[in-house]
Amino acid sequence: MDPVLLVASIMVSATPILLAAIGEMVVEKAGVLNLGVEGMMITGAVVGFAAAVSTGSPLVGFAAAALASAVLSLSFGFLTQVLLSNQVATGLGLTLVGLGLSALVGASFEGVRAPGMHKLRIPLLADIPVFGPMFFRHDVMVYVSLLLVLAVWAFLKYTRAGLILRAVGEDHESAHALGYKVVRVRMAAIFFGGACAGLGGAYVSLVRVPQWTEGMTAGAGWIALAIVVFASWRPLGVLIGAYLFGGVTVLQLNLQAAGANVPVELLSMSPYLITILVLVIISARGVHGAPGSLGRSFHAST
Amino acid sequence: MKRRTLLATAAMGLALAGSPAFAQDKPKIAFVYVGPVNDGGWSQHHHEAAMKMKEHFGDAIEVIEQESVPEGADAERVLTQMALSGADLIFTTSFGYMDATINVAAKFPDVKFEHATGYKTADNVSAYSARFYEGRAITGYLAGAMTKSNKIGYIGSFPIPEVIRGINSSFLHARKANPNVEMSVVWLSTWFDPAKEADATQALLDQGVDVVLAHTDSTAPLAVLEKAGGFGFGQAGDMYDYAPQPRISSIIDEWAPYYIDRVQAIIDGTWASQNVWQGIGDGMVGIGEITGPVPEDVKATVLKMKDDIASGAYHPFTGPINKQDGSAWLAEGEVAEDGVLAGMDFYVEGLTAEIPH
Numbered sequence: 249m250d251p252v253l254l255v256a257s258i259m260v261s262a263t264p265i266l267l268a269a270i271g272e273m274v275v276e277k278a279g280v281l282n283l284g285v286e287g288m289m290i291t292g293a294v295v296g297f298a299a300a301v302s303t304g305s306p307l308v309g310f311a312a313a314a315l316a317s318a319v320l321s322l323s324f325g326f327l328t329q330v331l332l333s334n335q336v337a338t339g340l341g342l343t344l345v346g347l348g349l350s351a352l353v354g355a356s357f358e359g360v361r362a363p364g365m366h367k368l369r370i371p372l373l374a375d376i377p378v379f380g381p382m383f384f385r386h387d388v389m390v391y392v393s394l395l396l397v398l399a400v401w402a403f404l405k406y407t408r409a410g411l412i413l414r415a416v417g418e419d420h421e422s423a424h425a426l427g428y429k430v431v432r433v434r435m436a437a438i439f440f441g442g443a444c445a446g447l448g449g450a451y452v453s454l455v456r457v458p459q460w461t462e463g464m465t466a467g468a469g470w471i472a473l474a475i476v477v478f479a480s481w482r483p484l485g486v487l488i489g490a491y492l493f494g495g496v497t498v499l500q501l502n503l504q505a506a507g508a509n510v511p512v513e514l515l516s517m518s519p520y521l522i523t524i525l526v527l528v529i530i531s532a533r534g535v536h537g538a539p540g541s542l543g544r545s546f547h548a549s550t
Numbered sequence: 551m552k553r554r555t556l557l558a559t560a561a562m563g564l565a566l567a568g569s570p571a572f573a574q575d576k577p578k579i580a581f582v583y584v585g586p587v588n589d590g591g592w593s594q595h596h597h598e599a600a601m602k603m604k605e606h607f608g609d610a611i612e613v614i615e616q617e618s619v620p621e622g623a624d625a626e627r628v629l630t631q632m633a634l635s636g637a638d639l640i641f642t643t644s645f646g647y648m649d650a651t652i653n654v655a656a657k658f659p660d661v662k663f664e665h666a667t668g669y670k671t672a673d674n675v676s677a678y679s680a681r682f683y684e685g686r687a688i689t690g691y692l693a694g695a696m697t698k699s700n701k702i703g704y705i706g707s708f709p710i711p712e713v714i715r716g717i718n719s720s721f722l723h724a725r726k727a728n729p730n731v732e733m734s735v736v737w738l739s740t741w742f743d744p745a746k747e748a749d750a751t752q753a754l755l756d757q758g759v760d761v762v763l764a765h766t767d768s769t770a771p772l773a774v775l776e777k778a779g780g781f782g783f784g785q786a787g788d789m790y791d792y793a794p795q796p797r798i799s800s801i802i803d804e805w806a807p808y809y810i811d812r813v814q815a816i817i818d819g820t821w822a823s824q825n826v827w828q829g830i831g832d833g834m835v836g837i838g839e840i841t842g843p844v845p846e847d848v849k850a851t852v853l854k855m856k857d858d859i860a861s862g863a864y865h866p867f868t869g870p871i872n873k874q875d876g877s878a879w880l881a882e883g884e885v886a887e888d889g890v891l892a893g894m895d896f897y898v899e900g901l902t903a904e905i906p907h
Contacts, residue, residue, distance in 0.1 A: 359791050505756070513906070
């Protein structure tokens with residue numbers, strides 16, 4: 249087994265869930281639990297594919313996917329933030345709506361070919377032996393996802409806006425008392441989360457599989473949700489989690505292809521086992537990292 | 551007076567409903583699919599066959615369909631619902647529906663069931679399946695003839711006899727075309743997950759494989775092969791969109807004639823439980839046009855093989871064949887029995903790795 253090819257395919261395989269998970273982490277940091285990631289991803293997958301095919305440009309596809317999923321997520325935001333509907337039920341509803349809507353939109357795109365996405369060759373770096381082919385010859389979205397993780401980390405840690413977002417998520421009553429617009433901050437976070445999920449979905453339909461098939465995200469959105477918990481709401485943890493999940497998937501396929509006699513079921517379930525283990529450890533420590541107001545509705549009158 | 555008229559009308563209505571000539575009585579035929587009806591593979595092909603059947607009978611029957619039904623408890627609920635809503639014949643089109651079909655059939659003795667690719671039957675349950683291993687002999691031979699790296703790959707769904715038969719048949723005939731062929735098998739534990747199928751194809755390519763045979767339902771492997779290079783095959787459907795390359799041929803499910811036959815039996819009242827297994831000769835397994843840079847002599851060889859299989863002159867499992875551990879299975883010239891093939895749970899000699907359990 250060639251470790252260079254292995255690492256390169258892990259990066260590609262992990263990118264959709266990394267994008268979706270970093271977006272969801274910001275949403276949850278603002279105190280909102282949006283279980284509709286799968287629905288937003290599949291919407292991004294179909295809209296991104298449709299836009300890329302119509303315009304011939306994958307980048308337009310990604311932009312359209314981000315916008316479409318972000319707009320879709322605003323419907324979730326309106327229901328939960330303005331009408332104060334239950335976040336869990338509304339999120340699940342969003343997934344169902346996304347799956348149905350994407351099947352409807354995608355019906356005319358069956359069997360159509362997506363325009364190819366060029367791989368970058370980052371000058372100088374791409375020519376380094378071993379590391380070049382491993383890290384520096386991917387399509388642009390792989391780097392966008394990594395930069396996004398970095399940006400989210402810096403935003404939450406060093407900016408005033410990031411601090412407000414965290415305050416809203418930790419204790420919305422206090423944030424409100426201090427004069428911050430809780431609903432407005434949460435709507436912005438939901439919009440951002442939707443856009444990220446859309447990019448993740450479009451990555452599946454434009455790069456990883458390059459075609460549109462109904463139901464093609466096949467549970468990636470749920471894995472993204474699990475990764476946020478695994479990461480205990482930290483950007484670096486999200487990165488590690490996504491590469492771990494993506495890595496194990498690719499590794500077990502490669503081990504099988506190489507004819508290694510490993511219990512495949514054990515490898516397949518290992519990310520979930522590790523997630524449970526992490527949960528046990530963080531609850532034993534008593535510090536789980538979940539925002540204090542996560543999943544709770546807020547209304548200024550209460 | 552008014553009330554009496556009402557009663558009379560109701561009585562007449564009841565009488566009409568009871569008579570066989572009443573329009574409500576036309577047979578209701580139901581189909582249950584494991585994937586979406588536009589998956590490009592297995593489910594789409596059953597759906598298209600169902601539509602051909604519907605066209606054949608026109609208004610004489612009513613067809614209802616349910617797609618993307620998970621195998622397991624959900625399937626039982628869907629089947630029960632269909633039986634309660636008055637379905638006369640229900641086609642359950644995936645191996646995993648077998649137990650659900652048998653369970654629900656026991657509760658509705660008047661409803662007839664047809665289960666695809668299973669082996670359990672009952673008085674009101676038929677099983678029907680295709681001898682896909684006949685088609686896989688053809689695609690396997692092509693894979694062996696076309697590989698340059700002497701490495702071919704097989705994407706398996708679940709380690710059930712149907713898939714294991716396909717692996718063995720493909721491998722035996724790939725070796726016939728090229729004695730140096732090695733085959734890697736990757737199991738996915740799913741019939742339909744385009745991203746996973748794409749990753750598996752990429753993993754095989756990374757291992758030096760240059761021809762990929764797939765036993766999952768989407769066109770994702772062909773999409774990856776088109777981008778990365780290498781040859782593949784249409785599966786369940788022709789997948790001609792990917793010809794001439796990477797798709798160099800295909801193994802096609804032809805269900806429509808069977809569906810028309812069985813619905814006719816319902817209309818005639820002659821339906822009886824049966825267990826059929828039909829192949830290239832009966833028209834249930836089709837081979838798509840051979841395209842791409844396949845040499846003429848290879849093409850001639852496989853077309854002759856196809857004719858011989860159809861006529862019964864050649865059986866893909868003809869000895870001498872040993873099992874993976876080297877023990878003898880079929881002696882020189884001996885042909886495998888259907889019973890052994892139906893429950894096949896072993897690899898033939900030359901395949902590496904183990905079958906997951």
